[in-house]
Amino acid sequence: MITIKKSKSGIGLKQAVEKLSGVDLSVCLQCRKCSAGCPVAKIAKTRPSEIMRRLHLGAGNELLESDLVWTCVSCETCSARCPMGIDVAGVMDALRKLALETGASKQEGNVPLFNKAFLKTVEMFGRTYEIAMIGAYKLGTGKLMNDTEKFPTMLKKGKISLIPSFGGDRKTVRRIFKKTKQNKGAGK
Numbered sequence: 432m433i434t435i436k437k438s439k440s441g442i443g444l445k446q447a448v449e450k451l452s453g454v455d456l457s458v459c460l461q462c463r464k465c466s467a468g469c470p471v472a473k474i475a476k477t478r479p480s481e482i483m484r485r486l487h488l489g490a491g492n493e494l495l496e497s498d499l500v501w502t503c504v505s506c507e508t509c510s511a512r513c514p515m516g517i518d519v520a521g522v523m524d525a526l527r528k529l530a531l532e533t534g535a536s537k538q539e540g541n542v543p544l545f546n547k548a549f550l551k552t553v554e555m556f557g558r559t560y561e562i563a564m565i566g567a568y569k570l571g572t573g574k575l576m577n578d579t580e581k582f583p584t585m586l587k588k589g590k591i592s593l594i595p596s597f598g599g600d601r602k603t604v605r606r607i608f609k610k611t612k613q614n615k616g617a618g619k
């Protein structure tokens with residue numbers, strides 16, 4: 432686990448993000464190409480280029496509460512578009528990790544529930560299994576009948592399957608989950 436210094440200058444956060452993501456924040460040109468391509472920039476209050484700038488200028492832990500930290504869908508468009516080759520999506524990953532570790536996490540609505548349901552099915556089946564994920568998510572929300580009318584169409588179009596796919600490398604995936612849990616327990 433990385434400890435972020437509670438300094439007003441926010442230097443600790445910048446260093447922690449650079450360490451986790453391997454990104455040198457000082458090379459950002461502020462061209463905003465990352466923000467122009469970001470699919471969630473229109474609905475979020477913050478944009479990826481703004482996150483980059485604020486980090487570089489020494490923002491403190493309040494940045495971990497930015498809504499983009501949890502609305503980001505990890506599509507990596509920002510990283511692909513960056514003329515400086517900056518892994519902006521990696522920066523977002525680092526911010527999410529630090530937000531959870533520091534308790535600054537402000538996951539909106541059912542986001543944590545969805546993340547948990549998604550990860551559980553990946554751990555169990557080696558890849559996502561939509562029916563199990565939807566079931567776990569709906570049980571968690573208590574809204575079992577929401578959107579059920581879409582189910583037959585999705586099934587017909589092959590968007591979801593009744594049978595899980597066992598084509599993935601389940602052993603490797605389980606090993607990753609096990610190692611992650613061990614690291615978490617050891618406070619690394």
Ligand code: SF4
Pocket residue numbers: 458459460461462463464465466479480483509512513514515516517519
């Ligand atoms: S695209 Fe790259 S250089 Fe441009 S603002 Fe975003 S991070 Fe900075």
Ligand code: SF4
Pocket residue numbers: 465468469470471472479502503504505506507508509510519520523
């Ligand atoms: S990875 Fe996140 S921040 Fe980057 S473009 Fe996709 S949604 Fe936006």
